Amino acid sequence: MTDLASVIGPDEILMRLPHRFPFLLVDRAHSYVEGESITGIKCVSAGEPYFQGHFPENPVMPGVLMIEALAQTGALLMSKTLDADISNTVILFIGVDRARFRKPVRPGDVLEMPVRVVANRRGLFRFEGDALVNGVKVADAAFSATSAQRQGEAS
Template sequence: MDIYEILKYLPHRYPFILVDRVVSYEPGEKIIALKNVSINEPYFIGHFPHYPVMPGVLIVEALAQAAALLTLKTENAAKNDAQVYYFVGIDGVRFKKPVMAGDQLMLKVEITRQIKGVWKYSARAEVDDQLVTEAELMCTARNI
């Protein structure tokens, strides 16, 4: 999926769209997406001007956006302005290495369970094949 297809599925827009491309996906199974971390990201102005590190919460958000894309592609549902996917849980988050300006973040998410509208995922972010962040995510859709 290129950015134009991603924008058909996710409600996020600049400066909060954190998935640039989907490399591969298997509906109902897994997705691999990427985020190019540019020095032009607005958060680098304050985090940190002398040492540009991507905030960990934004890495987790990037993983969540990849998970949402996987769910939406699994359900074959393009963006619906009457529905939003929300976090309902984040467990076991670990930050192993900082993500710097110039890195390419590979977002790897697998569905581990789906029960009664709640989706659970195993998620990991890597840079140069090295684990930088891992977490278990849970999301659900809600009408707005």
């Protein structure tokens, strides 16, 4: 059972990540350990816009969006670890070293995404993450991200 005091809710996620609906793919998170790990949660709804075309008669969450959900979970971990202010910092997903898709994810599923840092060298974070539904691994990936100064608005 997750300690409710350790749950990272939607308000903090919106404060730490620049993504917004329909592209925000982390609903909440828990089990944050600074610089080490976090677990993101995505409740997959039948109303997700991608199900209209992927596939209407047999809806399946696109694998690339599962990887993006893992990357957003990693970005949340980075943001908390670096105490990044998204008004002047952007966290950039810079690579996927491997990704495997094992089972389809469908409306009604809840993705649980434990993500852990495997290396942090000069601000380049390397992660490994799993996507689980009911404790069964549906996808996994190794990926990397970094942070940069946000560019000013063009006048």
